[in-house]
Amino acid sequence: MINEEVIGLQSESQPEINQLCFSAMLPYNLYLFFVFVAIDVPSLKCGDVVHLSASESADKLEAVPSLSTAAVSSPVPAVDTVFSFSLLSSFPEDLEVSDYCSDLLHIFGQRYVAYVNCLVPAARPVKVCQSCYSTYGSVVEIYKNISSDQMGPGNVTCRDSLLRSDRLMLVYQLYSNLESLWEDSNCAQCVTGHLESLTNDTLYFMSTLNQTLTCFEKYQQGNHTELCKNCKSAYGTLNVLYSQMEKNSTLCIDIEDAMNMTRRLWSKNFNCSFPREENVPVIAVSSFMLFLPIIFYLSSFLHSEQKKRKLIHPRRAKSNASLMNIQDKLS
Numbered sequence: 001m002i003n004e005e006v007i008g009l010q011s012e013s014q015p016e017i018n019q020l021c022f023s024a025m026l027p028y029n030l031y032l033f034f035v036f037v038a039i040d041v042p043s044l045k046c047g048d049v050v051h052l053s054a055s056e057s058a059d060k061l062e063a064v065p066s067l068s069t070a071a072v073s074s075p076v077p078a079v080d081t082v083f084s085f086s087l088l089s090s091f092p093e094d095l096e097v098s099d100y101c102s103d104l105l106h107i108f109g110q111r112y113v114a115y116v117n118c119l120v121p122a123a124r125p126v127k128v129c130q131s132c133y134s135t136y137g138s139v140v141e142i143y144k145n146i147s148s149d150q151m152g153p154g155n156v157t158c159r160d161s162l163l164r165s166d167r168l169m170l171v172y173q174l175y176s177n178l179e180s181l182w183e184d185s186n187c188a189q190c191v192t193g194h195l196e197s198l199t200n201d202t203l204y205f206m207s208t209l210n211q212t213l214t215c216f217e218k219y220q221q222g223n224h225t226e227l228c229k230n231c232k233s234a235y236g237t238l239n240v241l242y243s244q245m246e247k248n249s250t251l252c253i254d255i256e257d258a259m260n261m262t263r264r265l266w267s268k269n270f271n272c273s274f275p276r277e278e279n280v281p282v283i284a285v286s287s288f289m290l291f292l293p294i295i296f297y298l299s300s301f302l303h304s305e306q307k308k309r310k311l312i313h314p315r316r317a318k319s320n321a322s323l324m325n326i327q328d329k330l331s
Helices: 002-012 014-038 046-050 054-063 067-071 081-088 099-119 128-147 159-163 170-184 200-219 224-230 232-247 253-269 279-303 320-330
Strands: none
Touching: 099 128, 099 159, 099 170, 128 159, 128 170, 128 253, 159 170, 200 224, 200 232, 200 253, 224 232, 232 253
8 A cells, every 4th residue: 555655646746856866966976978979879867877786786886897998009909828838838840859859958957956966965964976976987988978979760960959059058067067076076086987987096095994994883882092003003094004095196086084083083083193104204314303413513522632722932033132123124
């Protein structure tokens, strides 16, 4: 009943309501009116504007293009992102790296990583030569294949494409760093020429070192005086061997570091002393030079004859007259 009365009142006073509605909605819908006129939208009645919901007006506003966007047109057409990246990944066949060179580069990367993984655990204590010479040899082998002038399958050489094709020369720089590390470690003096095994001198030194360390472990729990006494022979043999290898230039960083640590254990940790053989001649010469003045003066005193001093009496003149005559003659 109430709804019917409301509908009747709306139908009777529809013109008045539309007029009031138009006056109330004019500030809000004025912008919409000009926008729709600009895009050739048919004119709207006030009733249509009244029945327009907020969601519908928002949808129509979104459908209208912005004036700034419509006025400025982009000169670059829209391109698919995936398609653009696929274009950058392909070059003419004469510029691309061959499959053979790509395989060599992949093998070089694998062996390079294996060598670095070997070096890091061998940093302390230093065992870069005795533990990683085989992996280093594999890196040298694959780099020789890359840098060789010999043609591979399909008459292809990889030296120019992998080593000299750009300013960075990454493969060359990586290999140069490993080669510098190998040379600074003097590993070539402890490894055979073909990087197949350690030298006999290196193996003998490692065996002697193990005997000395075994002696240290045996007596380190007790009195260090007993350790110094019982391990003196093994430690002395190790020192003599190290001195010989130093003269023969057969030392690498592994042997140098191992000897330094052994000497530190002997002198600092165990407070042992051991006279080095090269100090004996120095002490003998120094002692001789110290006593040389004493020996000289003592020998001079024993072998010299003590003579008495003799007085020499001058001859007296015979007479004063004769002296005067001599003076006159001289004058």
